[in-house]
Amino acid sequence: MSAVLPTSAPTPTVTSVPRVGLLSMKSWGAVALALLVVAVVVPVLNLAVPAGSAFHASDYAVQLVAKIMCYAICALAMDLIWGYTGILSLGHGVFFALGGYAMGMYLMRQIGSDGQYRMPMPDFMVFLNWKEFPWTWAVSDSFVAQMLLVVLVPGLLAFVFGYFAFRSRIKGVYFSIITQAMTYAAMLLFFRNETGFGGNNGFTDFKRILDVPIATPSMRMTLFVLTGCTLIGFFLLARWLVGSKFGRVLQAIRDAETRVMFTGYNPLHYKLAMWVISAVMCGIAGALYVPQVGIINPGEMSPAASIEIAIWAAVGGRGTLIGPIVGAFFVNGAKSWFTQAFPEFWLYFLGALFIAVTIFLPQGIIGLLKRKKESS
Amino acid sequence: MSVPLSLRCLLVCVALFGGSAHALTPQQARALVVGEAEPRIAALNAVLAAADEKTVALIQAMSDDAVKFTDSAVFVMKDGKGFDPVSGAEVAVPDTAEDVINNNQMRGELDTALASIKLFSPDNTVRAEAVKTLASEPDENKLPMVEKAWAAEQVPAIKDALGAVRFAILLGSADKAKRLEAATALGATGTPATKTLLLDRQKVETEADVKAAIGVALKTIEGRLAWGERLGVIFTGVSLGSILLLVALGLAITYGLMGVINMAHGELMMIGAYATYVIQNVFRAYFPGLFDYYVLLAIPASFLAAALVGAVLERSVIRWLYGRPLETLLATWGISLVLQQAVRSLFGAQNVPVENPAWLSGGVAAMSNLTLPYNRIAIIVFAVLVLVGVSLLIARTRLGLFVRGVTQNRKMAACMGVNTARIDTYAFALGSGIAGLAGCALSQVGNVGPDLGQSYIVDSFMVVVLGGVGQLAGTVYAAVGLGVLNKLLEGWQGAVLAKIMVLVFIVIFIQKRPQGIFALKGRSAEA
Numbered sequence: 022m023s024a025v026l027p028t029s030a031p032t033p034t035v036t037s038v039p040r041v042g043l044l045s046m047k048s049w050g051a052v053a054l055a056l057l058v059v060a061v062v063v064p065v066l067n068l069a070v071p072a073g074s075a076f077h078a079s080d081y082a083v084q085l086v087a088k089i090m091c092y093a094i095c096a097l098a099m100d101l102i103w104g105y106t107g108i109l110s111l112g113h114g115v116f117f118a119l120g121g122y123a124m125g126m127y128l129m130r131q132i133g134s135d136g137q138y139r140m141p142m143p144d145f146m147v148f149l150n151w152k153e154f155p156w157t158w159a160v161s162d163s164f165v166a167q168m169l170l171v172v173l174v175p176g177l178l179a180f181v182f183g184y185f186a187f188r189s190r191i192k193g194v195y196f197s198i199i200t201q202a203m204t205y206a207a208m209l210l211f212f213r214n215e216t217g218f219g220g221n222n223g224f225t226d227f228k229r230i231l232d233v234p235i236a237t238p239s240m241r242m243t244l245f246v247l248t249g250c251t252l253i254g255f256f257l258l259a260r261w262l263v264g265s266k267f268g269r270v271l272q273a274i275r276d277a278e279t280r281v282m283f284t285g286y287n288p289l290h291y292k293l294a295m296w297v298i299s300a301v302m303c304g305i306a307g308a309l310y311v312p313q314v315g316i317i318n319p320g321e322m323s324p325a326a327s328i329e330i331a332i333w334a335a336v337g338g339r340g341t342l343i344g345p346i347v348g349a350f351f352v353n354g355a356k357s358w359f360t361q362a363f364p365e366f367w368l369y370f371l372g373a374l375f376i377a378v379t380i381f382l383p384q385g386i387i388g389l390l391k392r393k394k395e396s397s
Numbered sequence: 398m399s400v401p402l403s404l405r406c407l408l409v410c411v412a413l414f415g416g417s418a419h420a421l422t423p424q425q426a427r428a429l430v431v432g433e434a435e436p437r438i439a440a441l442n443a444v445l446a447a448a449d450e451k452t453v454a455l456i457q458a459m460s461d462d463a464v465k466f467t468d469s470a471v472f473v474m475k476d477g478k479g480f481d482p483v484s485g486a487e488v489a490v491p492d493t494a495e496d497v498i499n500n501n502q503m504r505g506e507l508d509t510a511l512a513s514i515k516l517f518s519p520d521n522t523v524r525a526e527a528v529k530t531l532a533s534e535p536d537e538n539k540l541p542m543v544e545k546a547w548a549a550e551q552v553p554a555i556k557d558a559l560g561a562v563r564f565a566i567l568l569g570s571a572d573k574a575k576r577l578e579a580a581t582a583l584g585a586t587g588t589p590a591t592k593t594l595l596l597d598r599q600k601v602e603t604e605a606d607v608k609a610a611i612g613v614a615l616k617t618i619e620g621r622l623a624w625g626e627r628l629g630v631i632f633t634g635v636s637l638g639s640i641l642l643l644v645a646l647g648l649a650i651t652y653g654l655m656g657v658i659n660m661a662h663g664e665l666m667m668i669g670a671y672a673t674y675v676i677q678n679v680f681r682a683y684f685p686g687l688f689d690y691y692v693l694l695a696i697p698a699s700f701l702a703a704a705l706v707g708a709v710l711e712r713s714v715i716r717w718l719y720g721r722p723l724e725t726l727l728a729t730w731g732i733s734l735v736l737q738q739a740v741r742s743l744f745g746a747q748n749v750p751v752e753n754p755a756w757l758s759g760g761v762a763a764m765s766n767l768t769l770p771y772n773r774i775a776i777i778v779f780a781v782l783v784l785v786g787v788s789l790l791i792a793r794t795r796l797g798l799f800v801r802g803v804t805q806n807r808k809m810a811a812c813m814g815v816n817t818a819r820i821d822t823y824a825f826a827l828g829s830g831i832a833g834l835a836g837c838a839l840s841q842v843g844n845v846g847p848d849l850g851q852s853y854i855v856d857s858f859m860v861v862v863l864g865g866v867g868q869l870a871g872t873v874y875a876a877v878g879l880g881v882l883n884k885l886l887e888g889w890q891g892a893v894l895a896k897i898m899v900l901v902f903i904v905i906f907i908q909k910r911p912q913g914i915f916a917l918k919g920r921s922a923e924a
Contacts, residue, residue, distance in 0.1 A: 103723075109723045109726070111726075182904075185904070185905075185908055186904075188908075189907065189908045189909075191907060193722060193723070194658050194722045194723065194726060195862060195907070197723065197726060198658075198858050198859075198862060199862075199903075199904055199907065201855060201858075202855055202858075202859060202900045202903065202904070203900070203904070205855050205900070206896065206897045206900040206901070209893045209896055209897055210893070210897055212893065213893055213894075324855065328727070328730055331727060332727060332731075335727060365738070365741075365742065368734045368735070368737065368738035369734075369735055369738050369739075371731070371734055372731040372732065372733070372734035372735035372738070373731065373735065374731065375727050375728055375730055375731020375732075375734065376714055376728045376731040376732060376735075378727075379718060379721075379724040379725075379727050379728040379731075380714065380717050380718065380728065383724070
């Protein structure tokens with residue numbers, strides 16, 4: 022037995038010392054500060070400070086930040102599956118959109134008879150001359166049921182798709198391409214009027230949520246705070262996940278899947294679990310996104326939208342949890358600035374970002390900052 | 398009096414038409430020109446059976462809206478001057494003369510009348526055209542002329558067509574025996590037009606045995622049309638397959654052999670298509686006489702343009718990412734965004750028009766309801782040629798040998814003195830150039846715009862995934878198979894559901910054979 026052992030066993034390199042708590046004291050402080058900003062400071066600056074003041078947070082800014090926080094949840098979900106499990110999904114947009122559609126269906130029912138046609142059915146159904154709701158809309162008038170669907174539909178799709186894909190050990194680029202095909206197929210399906218979700222136009226023109234008008238400042242702020250808290254909650258959840266034994270196995274799968282298999286773990290269960298969690302996070306992000314942006318259409322399922330999620334995570338820094346959030350804010354902030362100032366240069370910038378990050382910044386912005394810190 | 402060409406041709410027809418022509422009388426001329434449509438049509442049919450050249454000239458003039466009339470006279474107008482239709486002499490046209498107005502019914506009658514005269518033209522194409530015009534409006538009044546022309550016709554194809562027109566007219570005949578004969582005979586022709594004709598007749602037919610004969614004829618025609626449709630589906634499937642093959646062949650080299658996942662492959666196609674567009678414009682501006690041959694120059698130009706861009710990409714970006722497929726995927730996606738936007742800045746966001754040269758437009762009518770367009774046939778041939786070229790290049794040439802060597806064992810190849818970095822660039826440029834060729838081919842059948850590549854990229858990756866990595870044969874089978882499958886499902890369930898079903902099929906297929914149709918066996922399979 023001893024003959025096969027290497028003469029000098031390589032000293033195991035410990036990449037990160039297991040922490041006692043979930044976060045260091047300093048990080049807890051940062052989280053508390055973030056919570057304070059999201060739940061108290063921004064609402065006060067937006068609602069209480071008068072519009073003329075220099076400290077007033079404009080509705081536009083609040084809506085933009087809320088939108089980006091939804092994107093940041095997606096980026097976080099992408100990081101869990103890509104950065105920590107090594108599986109690049111090019112189809113996360115479909116989970117985001119499905120969550121959004123589940124929320125949108127409820128919002129469409131909340132319009133009631135206030136649509137263009139003054140009918141109890143959503144406008145697009147009246148337009149298509151449908152007399153009753155398709156089966157997919159069976160529980161759409163119940164808020165609780167639709168919120169369950171926000172979780173269940175992306176989760177179930179991810180479970181079925183992931184089970185078959187991981188079971189036949191499809192990995193790497195193959196898996197990425199198949200997820201892209203999945204979101205592309207879903208987009209084509211949702212473009213059809215017959216599918217029953219509004220075709221090209223999707224859902225828009227929402228009026229109420231839980232019988233409360235959706236366009237009021239207080240409602241907007243409630244959704245903002247909810248989104249911010251969800252983001253922070255998911256961040257803590259992700260931190261707990263990657264620090265747990267479960268998360269360690271995932272990282273081992275990322276680095277050497279075959280070796281994990283030989284050690285007696287079945288990667289299928291681990292990958293599948295993380296894949297489903299990631300999909301559900303995206304679904305919830307979509308559900309928060311729709312009432313704030315006011316529209317959901319099949320464009321969210323386009324392959325381009327999904328691949329952008331990956332670039333948010335890559336720009337910020339994969340394999341760190343704060344990275345994807347930073348990346349989502351950086352890329353989307355740049356996007357809203359570019360599309361206003363130089364609309365024709367936005368795609369050049371985005372394309373250059375894809376290239377530059379993969380070649381020069383494999384660790385993203387966070388990696389860059391870390392390197393600076395270490396060298397100084 | 399200068400006689401226009403079309404009229405001269407008609408006059409020749411009349412000369413051949415036979416000796417029994419009556420001279421046009423002033424009364425006939427007046428009856429043709431003045432009054433309600435119905436009596437004028439009756440007059441037209443009356444003079445038609447034995448028209449002389451003056452009559453023909455008058456009918457032609459009416460069809461050209463060049464006839465005026467007053468209370469007492471009729472004038473054929475030519476170059477602003479009036480001529481008497483009977484004598485042909487120039488006469489002064491009074492200011493009170495009114496234009497002859499032809500309604501649509503009258504115009505149709507004039508056209509078929511002219512067509513029935515043209516049946517006697519010595520020119521084959523003129524006769525074939527005339528038969529086509531008559532076939533669209535079967536009219537019992539034309540029967541004597543059609544029968545006469547049919548008896549005299551020498552060219553078999555035109556004679557058959559004339560026979561069909563004759564039977565189509567006879568189908569409305571009052572004589573039951575003639576209807577029966579016509580129904581049976583029409584069953585043998587089998588065009589969609591005959592089918593509608595028979596269906597119309599079936600509705601009004603009263604005699605039981607004629608009705609039965611029509612039923613039998615309809616069944617034969619439907620059987621034949623169904624075959625045409627089936628063959629049509631297979632043809633469009635093979636056509637789509639050949640396009641997918643062209644797209645996937647480039648990928649089979651960059652992804653299949655080199656392992657570089659190039660999401661900008663579609664944009665390299667787009668570059669090829671725009672290169673074709675530029676060459677087309679150059680030919681139109683500087684060599685309009687040679688316009689029909691611009692495609693011959695566009696093929697190498699699109700190859701070179703795409704290959705050059707590919708080589709630059711490989712040297713500047715992709716080379717740093719070998720062995721990191723996921724990063725390559727993202728970086729090449731970025732490249733695709735930049736290339737798309739660059740094309741938008743250069744050529745505008747709208748689609749640009751690329752015209753088929755004359756020898757690629759039109760098609761060959763294989764069956765009555767199946768026309769195979771020349772441009773699609775050309776693409777199938779082109780795809781086969783490119784396939785043969787690529788497989789020879791990989792299997793037989795020194796470059797191919799090096800590419801295979803570097804693919805199988807890079808270090809060993811380097812030790813044997815192969816400049817592996819240069820071979821990488823060549824191979825990538827080759828794959829890109831083939832994408833450019835695909836773009837050139839696509840420009841002949843589809844829209845050329847900045848989004849051209851996007852619509853094919855998912856499909857083409859599916860082809861490579863399905864066919865198996867590193868396999869040209871697998872790529873071929875997968876491309877043609879997917880093309881035909883797609884079109885078959887499209888006929889059954891519509892385009893969108895067909896696409897979804899194909900994607901689902903591929904996902905299920907990958908379950909069974911994760912390595913594609915033709916899996917590499919042995920050690921290299923794990924790599």
